[in-house]
Amino acid sequence: MCGLWGWDSGTSSVPAGSKEETKPDKNEVKPQETQGSKRPLPNSFFQTDDYYDQFCKPSLYFPSIQKSRCRLQKLTMALFAKYLRISSTVKHGFQVFPQLTAAKYSVYPPHFAEPVYKKQELDKLYESGEIENYKLIPFKAARSNETCSIFHDPIVAKFINYMLLRGQKKLAREVLEKTFEKIKKLQLEKYNREADLEIKASIIVDPIVILKKAVANCRPLLKLTAVKRGGSFYQVPVPITDKESTFYAMRWFVQCGREKDKSISFADFMATELIKASNNDGKVVKKKLDLHKQCEANRAYAHYRWS
Amino acid sequence: MRAYRRLCNYATAAVKQETQYQIPTAARTEKKNPVDHDSHDLSKFYTIDPKTVSNIFQMGGMPKPFTEQTNMFAETALMIRKPALEIINSLKSTDFQKPAVRYLLYGQTGSGKSLSLAHILHYAYISKFILYHIPYVPIWLKYDRKEVNWSSSKNGLADIPLIAAQWLKHFLHQNGALLNELNLTTSQDYVWSQRETTPKGTTLNELVTHGINRAKYACDCMDILLNELKAHCTNNKCKMLVAIDGFNAFFNEKTDLKTEDRVKVTPQQITMVQTGLSAVLSDWNNGAIVMVTSPRAALNTKRESHLPIYLIGRQGFEHIDPFIPVMVPELSTVEFNNMLDYYEEKRWLQKSGGRKELEFLTSKLPADLMARCAPL
Numbered sequence: 183m184c185g186l187w188g189w190d191s192g193t194s195s196v197p198a199g200s201k202e203e204t205k206p207d208k209n210e211v212k213p214q215e216t217q218g219s220k221r222p223l224p225n226s227f228f229q230t231d232d233y234y235d236q237f238c239k240p241s242l243y244f245p246s247i248q249k250s251r252c253r254l255q256k257l258t259m260a261l262f263a264k265y266l267r268i269s270s271t272v273k274h275g276f277q278v279f280p281q282l283t284a285a286k287y288s289v290y291p292p293h294f295a296e297p298v299y300k301k302q303e304l305d306k307l308y309e310s311g312e313i314e315n316y317k318l319i320p321f322k323a324a325r326s327n328e329t330c331s332i333f334h335d336p337i338v339a340k341f342i343n344y345m346l347l348r349g350q351k352k353l354a355r356e357v358l359e360k361t362f363e364k365i366k367k368l369q370l371e372k373y374n375r376e377a378d379l380e381i382k383a384s385i386i387v388d389p390i391v392i393l394k395k396a397v398a399n400c401r402p403l404l405k406l407t408a409v410k411r412g413g414s415f416y417q418v419p420v421p422i423t424d425k426e427s428t429f430y431a432m433r434w435f436v437q438c439g440r441e442k443d444k445s446i447s448f449a450d451f452m453a454t455e456l457i458k459a460s461n462n463d464g465k466v467v468k469k470k471l472d473l474h475k476q477c478e479a480n481r482a483y484a485h486y487r488w489s
Numbered sequence: 490m491r492a493y494r495r496l497c498n499y500a501t502a503a504v505k506q507e508t509q510y511q512i513p514t515a516a517r518t519e520k521k522n523p524v525d526h527d528s529h530d531l532s533k534f535y536t537i538d539p540k541t542v543s544n545i546f547q548m549g550g551m552p553k554p555f556t557e558q559t560n561m562f563a564e565t566a567l568m569i570r571k572p573a574l575e576i577i578n579s580l581k582s583t584d585f586q587k588p589a590v591r592y593l594l595y596g597q598t599g600s601g602k603s604l605s606l607a608h609i610l611h612y613a614y615i616s617k618f619i620l621y622h623i624p625y626v627p628i629w630l631k632y633d634r635k636e637v638n639w640s641s642s643k644n645g646l647a648d649i650p651l652i653a654a655q656w657l658k659h660f661l662h663q664n665g666a667l668l669n670e671l672n673l674t675t676s677q678d679y680v681w682s683q684r685e686t687t688p689k690g691t692t693l694n695e696l697v698t699h700g701i702n703r704a705k706y707a708c709d710c711m712d713i714l715l716n717e718l719k720a721h722c723t724n725n726k727c728k729m730l731v732a733i734d735g736f737n738a739f740f741n742e743k744t745d746l747k748t749e750d751r752v753k754v755t756p757q758q759i760t761m762v763q764t765g766l767s768a769v770l771s772d773w774n775n776g777a778i779v780m781v782t783s784p785r786a787a788l789n790t791k792r793e794s795h796l797p798i799y800l801i802g803r804q805g806f807e808h809i810d811p812f813i814p815v816m817v818p819e820l821s822t823v824e825f826n827n828m829l830d831y832y833e834e835k836r837w838l839q840k841s842g843g844r845k846e847l848e849f850l851t852s853k854l855p856a857d858l859m860a861r862c863a864p865l
Contacts, residue, residue, distance in 0.1 A: 331843065331846055332840055332842040332843040332846070333840065333843055333846070333865050358864075359863070359864035360864075361864075362863070362864035362865075363863040363864050366836075366837070366863070366864075367557075367561055370561045370562070370835075370836060370837070371560075371561060373836065374561070374562065374563040375563075387836045387839065388839040389839075389864065390839070
């Protein structure tokens with residue numbers, strides 16, 4: 183059931199509710215109708231057998247399918263579906279409002295929840311008893327870059343994804359690691375030079391904390407969207423969601439990194455920029471302030487948002 | 490409500506600092522003199538004071554990442570490990586009237602051979618050995634665009650004058666004070682050219698200075714210096730430690746160097762290499778020889794094994810034959826934990842957990858460990 187093999191966790195990363203439900207006696211009391219037939223999908227894909235029987239049996243959607251011949255039939259079905267170009271529909275079953283789902287091409291049906299892959303978070307769920315709420319919910323498997331390692335950080339992972347060019351994730355990760363190394367070098371030199379203990383304690387050396395602080399400092403409060411009124415477009419200031427503002431901040435960092443002078447490496451530039459931004463200074467913070475200024479200038483158009 | 494909260498919080502929304510954990514301190518010993526180190530100090534750190542570091546290692550001798558680290562941490566701390574201690578102990582108990590004993594440090598890339606050598610060098614420096622120290626042989630042989638000339642004194646051999654002069658500077662930097670104290674002199678006349686001669690009875694300091702000033706004769710000067718030192722050692726006037734890092738580069742198949750008439754030279758055709766090889770011969774006493782073989786010094790086609798016989802070949806093995814091999818292994822569990830404690834103390838590593846993961850990823854090689862901790 184776990185999507186990943188964690189270093190310190192011997193246990194599964196996701197929905198543990200199944201522990202009690204997939205008891206060995208379950209297999210013994212298998213309904214006769216499924217005998218001899220192999221499941222079309224791996225067991226871990228679904229939460230429990232019950233769940234599979236209730237919602238995901240192909241026969242629910244295609245009553246004509248005979249269970250005993252399921253495997254062969256499925257292959258021919260898939261080919262046929264591919265021929266008709268309705269394979270995604272076949273895979274996900276018929277959706278009531280197919281247009282409303284965000285991820286059209288996801289391998290998971292929309293009711294699958296995001297995985298909890300950190301052991302600590304899972305423990306918290308167990309402690310607070312919230313795990314009961316998750317027991318019957320199917321979960322996606324954890325992605326390959328999501329580990330319960332203590333060195334993994336979701337914000338850093340996100341930042342790497344924004345830096346990514348042409349799918350070269352390894353390269354992006356290495357560049358960010360170099361950036362972190364550089365940050366640490368700069369900060370440690372400051373740290374060791376400082377004689378005053380109070381100032382020394384206030385110097386942050388942890389590059390991940392600096393990254394988080396820098397991103398938090400660069401998140402805008404508003405954004406501008408183009409609204410068409412009377413034949414022309416107006417830049418209208420609108421509120422921004424948390425997620426989007428984080429995206430704006432991270433994207434600005436990457437943009438500044440790409441616009442930099444060629445004589446300085448991306449890692450070096452990013453290191454100095456992140457340190458500056460964590461002190462509310464630098465190019466990216468200026469970008470944020472510029473956006474705020476423009477929103478302020480366009481405040482007269484604000485009502486176009488609803489009128 | 491959410492929007493309101495956001496408006497209030499966010500510009501000042503400082504990220505919560507994670508709760509401060511108790512920063513561990515590494516185990517250190519108070520003994521700063523490597524002469525005093527014994528088995529009780531194993532796997533502990535000792536600091537070398539900056540003056541000694543600049544005296545011994547200013548012109549090479551420590552790996553570059555380590556030098557950067559010392560700059561960052563504002564101290565040079567070495568871990569006392571078994572291989573170095575073993576050699577130091579045997580240096581203490583050697584009978585110096587017997588021919589010089591040869592030690593060979595070997596081990597995987599990044600297992601700490603060069604730093605073990607640094608520890609030994611520190612010991613030798615403190616106990617007044619003359620250091621005949623070649624920081625890293627591949628620097629001589631790699632990378633083209635060096636001036637390479639055919640030697641005027643030795644037929645068929647090539648000189649690298651500027652590099653030799655640089656090495657002589659390194660030698661003088663390490664041993665200048667000691668040479669002045671011992672007041673060693675040349676035993677015969679050396680005629681460089683019609684006008685330039687070094688008469689009998691000149692101090693070795695002057696000989697070396699001449700080699701530095703007249704780079705053309707630097708390679709010959711190196712050779713003469715070695716012979717003089719060997720003779721002095723045999724006459725019981727001084728002690729000498731020959732230390733060569735990247736020794737197996739002497740036995741590589743080729744170098745990147747070309748002479749002016751575009752002839753490629755092999756390592757064996759270079760005068761400095763011949764000098765290095767003759768330094769390793771134990772036809773003298775009152776001293777010791779420490780060599781380091783490392784896969785990185787070999788050509789990149791020949792790095793599969795770190796075992797000496799693979800790296801130096803049969804020819805090299807016969808050249809240094811009676812020698813004491815000393816394996817530099819990866820860190821033991823105690824050493825590994827102490828190393829990480831040190832990194833946490835110095836804020837190089839920010840998180841206290843995840844040691845098992847680091848152990849798995851680096852296979853406890855200290856150089857790998859340092860690089861792996863860099864972004865964490």
